[in-house]
Amino acid sequence: MKNKILSRIYVGLVLMFLYVPIFVLIVFSFNETKSRSVFSGFTFDWYVKLFQNELIMSSLLNTIIIAVIASVLSTILGTAAAVGINNMKKLPRSLTMQVTNIPIINPEIVTGVSLMLLFVFFSARMHFEFGFVTLIIAHITFNVPYIILNVMPKFRQMTPNLYNAAQDLGCSPARAFFKVVLPEIMPGVISGFLMAFTFSLDDFVISYFTSGATSQTLPITIYSMTRRKISPEINSLSTLIFIVIIIVLIVKNIIESRNIKKRSVKTDG
Numbered sequence: 001m002k003n004k005i006l007s008r009i010y011v012g013l014v015l016m017f018l019y020v021p022i023f024v025l026i027v028f029s030f031n032e033t034k035s036r037s038v039f040s041g042f043t044f045d046w047y048v049k050l051f052q053n054e055l056i057m058s059s060l061l062n063t064i065i066i067a068v069i070a071s072v073l074s075t076i077l078g079t080a081a082a083v084g085i086n087n088m089k090k091l092p093r094s095l096t097m098q099v100t101n102i103p104i105i106n107p108e109i110v111t112g113v114s115l116m117l118l119f120v121f122f123s124a125r126m127h128f129e130f131g132f133v134t135l136i137i138a139h140i141t142f143n144v145p146y147i148i149l150n151v152m153p154k155f156r157q158m159t160p161n162l163y164n165a166a167q168d169l170g171c172s173p174a175r176a177f178f179k180v181v182l183p184e185i186m187p188g189v190i191s192g193f194l195m196a197f198t199f200s201l202d203d204f205v206i207s208y209f210t211s212g213a214t215s216q217t218l219p220i221t222i223y224s225m226t227r228r229k230i231s232p233e234i235n236s237l238s239t240l241i242f243i244v245i246i247i248v249l250i251v252k253n254i255i256e257s258r259n260i261k262k263r264s265v266k267t268d269g
Helices: 001-026 047-052 056-086 092-098 108-126 132-157 162-168 171-203 205-210 218-228 230-268
Strands: none
Touching: 001 230, 047 056, 047 230, 056 092, 056 132, 056 171, 056 230, 092 132, 092 171, 092 205, 108 132, 108 205, 132 171, 162 171, 171 230, 205 218, 218 230
16 A cells, blocks of 8 residues: 555656646746746737747748658658568568667767768758758658657567468559558557657757758747747747647547557457
8 A cells, every 4th residue: 555655656756847847838828927937917928929920930830841741751761661671581670670770879969960961061062052951851860760660560560471361362562561551550650650740840959950041940949049038939839839749649549549449349340
């Protein structure tokens, strides 16, 4: 009994440590004044000013466009890579997985600087500037390993001969993949896409080294604003981003729970 009480207290303290700062930020996004320590009254003014701030809105639009494009391309490339890795023999598959995990373990500043030097090398010869293209390439670079990491376990859970059985029943290789394999690995694909999208939204270090003057992302804009003076508009923006991420996670969990129920019904039937 005492162990249960202590474990609950410990979990409660951990959750407080993680989420109290976020709740404080949310509360002060509705504060009438710019004070970050005294709540003087409730207002939506900072949210109104947020949507009237052209710099933040343009940076937010840039961030969303880059995150969507990079996440979609990363999901396609990562899923295709996972299919290829899954078809390898044990030793090559293990070595390839170790190589694909390097960008995850590698410090972001090393990845950012190395990509910047690579783009500088090519820009001097191909005459292109830092901007949307370099940002998208950089985001794809660090997103693809996460897609592979999410999709590979789904291949292990899948019945090994399912693809061959579909071909024996008359499906072409492409039809067998899209009709049989893809639905089985789809939860991993969706999880990888959401993870890639989230990482693209909040990436700062790599984006800082690979962005151009006309392609500032939201984290870079917020960083430049906080160097001068922290505006309550940033609290409002952070609150909205937090709410959107929570909604996405809830929708994802609902979809996954429904898929599990459908599979259990088919199995029972």
